[in-house]
Amino acid sequence: MSCRPRVFLRGMAMIGLDLPRVIGHRGAAAHAPENTLAGFRWAAAHGVRWVEFDVRLSRDCVPVVIHDATLRRTTNGRGRVARKSARELSALDAGSWFSSAHAGEAVPTLETALGVLAELGLGANLEIKPEPASGARAAREVAAALTRAWRGGAPVLVSSFDWGALATLAAEAPCWPLGLLMRRPPRDWRGWARRLGVSALHVGDRYIDRLLIAELKESGLPVLVYTVERADRARRLFGWGVDGVFSDHPARLAAAL
Numbered sequence: 001m002s003c004r005p006r007v008f009l010r011g012m013a014m015i016g017l018d019l020p021r022v023i024g025h026r027g028a029a030a031h032a033p034e035n036t037l038a039g040f041r042w043a044a045a046h047g048v049r050w051v052e053f054d055v056r057l058s059r060d061c062v063p064v065v066i067h068d069a070t071l072r073r074t075t076n077g078r079g080r081v082a083r084k085s086a087r088e089l090s091a092l093d094a095g096s097w098f099s100s101a102h103a104g105e106a107v108p109t110l111e112t113a114l115g116v117l118a119e120l121g122l123g124a125n126l127e128i129k130p131e132p133a134s135g136a137r138a139a140r141e142v143a144a145a146l147t148r149a150w151r152g153g154a155p156v157l158v159s160s161f162d163w164g165a166l167a168t169l170a171a172e173a174p175c176w177p178l179g180l181l182m183r184r185p186p187r188d189w190r191g192w193a194r195r196l197g198v199s200a201l202h203v204g205d206r207y208i209d210r211l212l213i214a215e216l217k218e219s220g221l222p223v224l225v226y227t228v229e230r231a232d233r234a235r236r237l238f239g240w241g242v243d244g245v246f247s248d249h250p251a252r253l254a255a256a257l
């Protein structure tokens with residue numbers, strides 16, 4: 001698989017990434033339907049520099065931007081994302097569940113999302129959410145979509161709870177910086193971080209304390225924490241050495257900080 005964005009080297013990418021302290025979670029999930037172009041536009045219009053979003057494969061292996069494995073919560077469809085074609089997914093309404101003002105908002109394909117992110121100048125954390133035992137396939141399709149659609153400029157950091165998916169990406173498309181996404185870091189996180197050559201560590205707020213952050217920071221890698229909505233909590237985390245937080249209220253949190 002070819003790689004276009006040679007400006008990034010895994011493990012050395014942080015200058016190029018220029019991570020902000022606050023990253024919009026699923027776009028800006030408190031303000032616009034999650035994982036939609038409306039969310040990306042809201043974030044950019046309110047001074048947010050980076051957004052996180054989730055990517056799954058359709059039945060015909062097109063990467064699409066949606067969090068859940070099933071359609072019920074965030075669209076007017078039913079059933080599993082992985083059982084629908086990209087064409088079927090493109091006909092869904094992913095905005096009405098959030099507000100009538102967002103009726104008709106689409107489930108974007110990754111390629112469409114990348115185009116809009118480039119227009120908006122938003123950096124992105126692309127989180128791959130594979131179906132069980134499908135991490136390698138998902139990673140290959142994401143890498144192919146990135147190669148086709150990434151236009152340069154705004155950086156893309158790829159993360160996943162599925163470290164096998166990250167290993168596929170590291171092997172086949174080594175130009176994309178990786179984030180090691182964890183809930184509670186397992187004992188062997190250091191070995192995985194080293195082998196994958198990741199550029200950042202992403203960890204869940206509910207699983208961490210000061211000691212654990214200190215351990216993660218010993219790696220020399222930036223540490224990002226999801227999801228943080230309160231300014232006092234963010235201040236405490238930054239005091240522990242955390243580099244950035246994901247938030248559903250990114251503009252409010254950034255302003256409070």
Ligand code: G3P
Pocket residue numbers: 025026052054067127159181202226246
């Ligand atoms: O990538 C950080 C965070 O988004 C992981 O959790 O479930 O919101 O995708 P989730």
Ligand code: MG
Pocket residue numbers: 026052053054127
């Ligand atoms: Mg996510």
